[in-house]
Amino acid sequence: MKTIKQSWAEPYKIKMVELLKMTTPKQRQIALEEAGYNTFLLKSEDVYIDLLTDSGTSAMSDRQWAGMMLGDEAYAGSSNFYHLEQVVQEVYGYKYLIPTHQGRGAENILSKILIKEGDIIPGNMYFTTTRLHQELAGGTFKDIIIDEAHDPENEFPFKGNIDMDKLDALIQEYGAERIPYVSMATSVNMAGGQPISMQNLKELRALTTKHGIRVIHDMTRVAENAYFIQQKEKGYEDKTIREIVKEINSYTDGATMSAKKDALVNIGGFLAVNDWDVFEEARNMVVVYEGLHTYGGLAGRDMEAMAIGIGESVNDDHIRARVGQVIYLGEKMMEYGIPIVKPIGGHGIFVDAKKFLPHISQDQFPAQTLAAEIYLDSGVRTMERGIVSAGRKANGENYYPKLELVRLTIPRRVYTQAHMDVIAESVARVYLRRKDIKGMKMVYEPKYLRFFQALFEKL
Ligand SMILES: *Cc1c(COP(=O)(O)O)cnc(C)c1O
Numbered sequence: 001m002k003t004i005k006q007s008w009a010e011p012y013k014i015k016m017v018e019l020l021k022m023t024t025p026k027q028r029q030i031a032l033e034e035a036g037y038n039t040f041l042l043k044s045e046d047v048y049i050d051l052l053t054d055s056g057t058s059a060m061s062d063r064q065w066a067g068m069m070l071g072d073e074a075y076a077g078s079s080n081f082y083h084l085e086q087v088v089q090e091v092y093g094y095k096y097l098i099p100t101h102q103g104r105g106a107e108n109i110l111s112k113i114l115i116k117e118g119d120i121i122p123g124n125m126y127f128t129t130t131r132l133h134q135e136l137a138g139g140t141f142k143d144i145i146i147d148e149a150h151d152p153e154n155e156f157p158f159k160g161n162i163d164m165d166k167l168d169a170l171i172q173e174y175g176a177e178r179i180p181y182v183s184m185a186t187s188v189n190m191a192g193g194q195p196i197s198m199q200n201l202k203e204l205r206a207l208t209t210k211h212g213i214r215v216i217h218d219m220t221r222v223a224e225n226a227y228f229i230q231q232k233e234k235g236y237e238d239k240t241i242r243e244i245v246k247e248i249n250s251y252t253d254g255a256t257m258s259a260k261k262d263a264l265v266n267i268g269g270f271l272a273v274n275d276w277d278v279f280e281e282a283r284n285m286v287v288v289y290e291g292l293h294t295y296g297g298l299a300g301r302d303m304e305a306m307a308i309g310i311g312e313s314v315n316d317d318h319i320r321a322r323v324g325q326v327i328y329l330g331e332k333m334m335e336y337g338i339p340i341v342k343p344i345g346g347h348g349i350f351v352d353a354k355k356f357l358p359h360i361s362q363d364q365f366p367a368q369t370l371a372a373e374i375y376l377d378s379g380v381r382t383m384e385r386g387i388v389s390a391g392r393k394a395n396g397e398n399y400y401p402k403l404e405l406v407r408l409t410i411p412r413r414v415y416t417q418a419h420m421d422v423i424a425e426s427v428a429r430v431y432l433r434r435k436d437i438k439g440m441k442m443v444y445e446p447k448y449l450r451f452f453q454a455l456f457e458k459l
Helices: 024-033 062-068 077-091 103-114 127-134 164-174 197-213 221-230 241-250 276-289 300-313 316-335 366-378 417-432
Strands: 097-099 120-123 142-143 181-185 214-218 254-258 269-273 348-352 384-385 405-409 440-444 453-457
Touching: 024 366, 062 254, 077 097, 077 241, 077 269, 077 300, 077 405, 097 103, 097 276, 103 127, 103 214, 103 254, 103 269, 103 384, 120 127, 127 142, 127 181, 164 197, 181 197, 197 214, 197 241, 221 241, 221 316, 269 276, 300 316, 316 348, 316 417, 366 384, 366 405, 366 417, 366 440
Parallel strands: 120 142, 120 181, 181 214, 214 254
Antiparallel strands: 097 269, 254 269, 348 405, 384 405, 440 453
């Protein structure tokens, strides 16, 4: 007998809608020129389907909105802070919580506390804000992700893994005293949302414990990572996302979190640590940069929405549909022959711009060009993750990343399957006319995180 496949579907129904503006090709051409061919500089009202980022763009649930009404807007000791603290302890397993306005607020405080001039911070691929805060604090980031992560064609299921030999070599070369912590990310963003395995985390814990080195977890997308462990790692098929998330965190000493991703809120983040001394210093420092330690730059209502969102984010049905939608889009794009990073990651599809536009050299920004062309075709907004995002080294030279990608990031609970079809068709149309596409030159370059504000012209 033939078996009929069991599709995933959204574990929610729609209660309110936001209307979208449709634009003409001519309107999009004008908008793009005004934005200097940088999709970050487009006005959101000129965008049809917005895949710029999954950061702060998720749809909150009715329960989260109800939580907003329970905001206890006190300067100090808001009840929403205590609720959030309890949820972070229960769901994530970290002891002490410092709320921050978003992830980079936590990165700033943590980097300032733990890093001294000349330190080395190994990590499984860099993230833009994370590395910059490490550098501004006087440290040097060293990439210790496995080589497979730099190869978009390699289908290894845990391309977020750390290469223990690379880490061990750094410890031998610099000594453990100069390594304040290993910066470990789950669902490695810059590699295409690739997960790290539990086995790898256990090995990392063993090696770092031996040398007295901390592990700090960038847990922005930990639930999505947990889903891949559940689906692909032996021994975890019967565990819940909640259980897996907690086990991941148990191998680390603290975390920075951008709650704008996994945790289903539009703003917020936190630093969470197990070490009292680090907490004590962070609690003091947060007052300088964010706000008092019981609000950290957030309103009470924001903390309440976050507390509820964290609970929803580790629900198995939620995460299956969330990642299921991403995989649906990826498979559709592969049917059109579009070169994407494999395996498909948790939060978006990463198009291999080097393969898509092989006639454009990296100095002429193939990924930036492709993002502009996709917008022009349909009003779908994507972003560059390649040489522009990688920026320059301290000595002024460009980083030349191996991966030159366009990221189509899917906001959580926002778009439908029909939207996914429209997106795949648009990229496919651009793919058909790829040979006629020319590269660009950068005509304005800001000093920090240039991808946000750089301007380009067509060659
Ligand atoms: C978004 C993000 C950050 C930074 O968080 P913000 O909330 O944008 O400041 C850090 N790490 C990763 C992996 C992220 O995706």
